[in-house]
Amino acid sequence: MADFPYKDYARELPIAEYTLNETQVEVVSAAEHTLIAACVKRFGIQDDTATFEATRVPDRRYGLQDARSAHEYGYHLPPDHSKPAPKSISTVEKNVLYGTAMMKAMGLPYRSEINGLKVPPGGCKGETDKNFEARYTYKEGAAAAREIATESFTQSLKSAELSKQFADWSSCMREAGYRYGTPLEPLADASFTGRKISKRERETADRDLLCKGRTDLLKKWFTIESRIQRRLIEVQKFKLDRLKLAQRRRVEKAEEIVEHARR
Numbered sequence: 001m002a003d004f005p006y007k008d009y010a011r012e013l014p015i016a017e018y019t020l021n022e023t024q025v026e027v028v029s030a031a032e033h034t035l036i037a038a039c040v041k042r043f044g045i046q047d048d049t050a051t052f053e054a055t056r057v058p059d060r061r062y063g064l065q066d067a068r069s070a071h072e073y074g075y076h077l078p079p080d081h082s083k084p085a086p087k088s089i090s091t092v093e094k095n096v097l098y099g100t101a102m103m104k105a106m107g108l109p110y111r112s113e114i115n116g117l118k119v120p121p122g123g124c125k126g127e128t129d130k131n132f133e134a135r136y137t138y139k140e141g142a143a144a145a146r147e148i149a150t151e152s153f154t155q156s157l158k159s160a161e162l163s164k165q166f167a168d169w170s171s172c173m174r175e176a177g178y179r180y181g182t183p184l185e186p187l188a189d190a191s192f193t194g195r196k197i198s199k200r201e202r203e204t205a206d207r208d209l210l211c212k213g214r215t216d217l218l219k220k221w222f223t224i225e226s227r228i229q230r231r232l233i234e235v236q237k238f239k240l241d242r243l244k245l246a247q248r249r250r251v252e253k254a255e256e257i258v259e260h261a262r263r
Contacts, residue, residue, distance in 0.1 A: 006066040009222045010059045014229040015152070018145045018240045024251045031254035032128055034261045036097070039124035043096045044115050061153065062221050063183035067209045074201035075192040099123035132257070136250035141243025144236040152232055156225040157182075165220050172211035178204055183212065 010016065020028065040046075058077065064070045069078050095103050095110050099122040103110035112119055120127040156162055166182045173180055180186055186208055192201045212218055233240060 006068070007218070008059045009065065009218060010061045013149075013152075013222070014226055014233055015145055015149050018141070018243050018247070020247060020251070024247075027251055027258065028254045031257040032132065034257050035128040035132055036124045038261075039120070039127055040093070040096050043117055043119075045093055045096055060187065062218055063187060064205055064208050064212075065218060067206075067213075070205035070209050071202060074197045074205045075187055075189070076197050076201075095119060095123070097123045097125055099126050132253070136246055136253055138239075138243045138246035141239045141246065144239045145243060148229060148232045148236060152225050152229040155228045156221065159224055159228075162221060162224050165215060165217050165224075168215045169211050169217050172214055173207060176207045178207055183208060183217065 011021070058066055058069060064075065072078070089097070091103075091108055092111075092114060094106075094108065096114060096119060099119055100110045100112055101121070102123065122129065169183055170179075170181055178186075186192065186204060189204075191198070192204075
């Protein structure tokens, strides 16, 4: 097994400055939960139906990066134990949460009024999106950030500098009998997509990380893409600075919502 610490390179790329960090995401999620809970409570429904948690997915921008996870799970994603199984909710609860249009689209019975109150468009989630999410989102800036994150990755794959690094990694893999041109290819290997994790998959993943360590591929790839991103960011700086401001206000408002709910 390769022996080097896991590092979330995606969170350290220059464009990450214009995205919410993990702590901020949790604050915003807590605020959204608070608003949805308050909404469903108006209809006489327990607020635990409003619990929504995002699954944390390991960073695989550059293929496998976590040696310990690779050794145990190969190219499969490790199981997510960060949250309990989702609670089963009734049709009425779904009606309140998602609104009549969504219920109709799902082919479920629906009502425009529940317990004497009119269900808001899009349900309580729609109400929260309108009153919180939409007010503190700068769509053009978010689109620019996504475009840069995609374009920088694409450009990095085309760079001669990275092609050389891939060749070194591929040569290291070939020494152990594995024939892959890039570290992204094993992720798409059909023999590693089934439910079971085979011994061969684990051994391939171990070698993958070992070769990444020997060639210092992850750090070099990160350096190449960072250089590309900084250039792209300069072109979109005005939109990105506005995005950063909108995100700061969004987090501040989220903190205010959560703090008010605690009183």
